[in-house]
Amino acid sequence: MTGRFARHEGHFDPGQRVANLLMVGLFVALIGSGIGLVLVTGGPWFVWLQRVHRWATYLITPVLIGHIVIAAGLPPGYRGVARAMHLGGRLPLQVAQRLWPGWLDRQREPTMTAEPPCPFTTSVASLLIGALGPLERHEFETHLRQCPMCLEELILLAPLPGLLHRATPPELCPRWEP
Template sequence: MRSVTVRRYGRGARWLHALVYTGVLTELVTGAWFVLIGYEAGFVVGLTDVHEYAGFALTAVVLGGIVVGIRGARTFLAESVRFRRSDLRWFRHWPAGLRTGRFAYHDGHFDPGQRLANLVMVVLLAILLASGVGAMYLPGPFGIAVFQAHRFAAYAITPVLLGHIVIAAGILPGYRGVWRSMHLGGRLPEEVAERIWPGWLAGYRAAGTDRSGGYAIGAGSAEPGTGRAPTPGLRTWRGLWRARSGSARKS
């Protein structure tokens, strides 16, 4: 019997993610090489050009992704900045959950740790891209100051990205299987989604099932030509959460 799967991300989000992490990894590898052999030596082996062109390409991808997917960008930001007092409970249980997979309940599209990491990565990536361009074109002491900011942001974002890779790759026992949400069609086993994103899965289930053995995305009327309902907006998630909380109080 085939296990039920749920679609976490659509094709556009997966392609954008792949392009962004390809550019970021290129920047990190070439940037680390500058630290090891020195910036001047980078000119000799051509790494400086690779670093700069990759930076311009990454900037174009990020800006293009925001323009083309403005609704998704707004939802990403709104979901990343929302925090509740109950999120502190999730953080208290998180270290044990890395090993056991038993995390505290949360109702967000992202878990509280993801939200915090999203904000840190977005801010530092913006500083990296802006300061990288500024260091190339600003004259004298302004360019030097911006370059120092570029280096600081690079050092600060590296451990955050490494942690994100370890978690997203499913290396830790508690996060086994999550890598499928961004690869191979964006589907992952339902039990993995229930372990990591229980509130999101509750909204997903409320939308009904689709033809491919999983649940349809969202709630409400189907998208034209797809047979699937659109992704629930923030109001839908809040409504589901209020209904859930009301039922809990009555019981």
């Protein structure tokens, strides 16, 4: 209830994960036993399904109440959580650092990698449009087997030659004038 947990990498703190798993499991038990109660009339199966349904109800009630209390930000360690979940995602930095340290660190990381670009990446487009000679093509294909950066670029650009083939040259397009 304090909101103080060991460092974790997830979007949810460990308590949220446990509560979410419990809720899903108990909802499945409630729904399954409820459907069974509708389909089965009398007998030992009905009694068994009724017990499962009753106990799932008993167990899910405090889990849901706890979820609502924490989501409302009532415990001291969770102040500001309701604002993050329901009012545009704004949250005091101290609360985010305490509840979701791994997620916060990932948000602070630069989006671009620090790796220098591969000098062969400019050859990807040339390969796709057929502009490389036989020797250059062989060298690049050999390089491609060892370079994940160029392979990723190739996968990303692979659809472009087909799209370019379908494009209408500007001189054949009617001019649009307002």
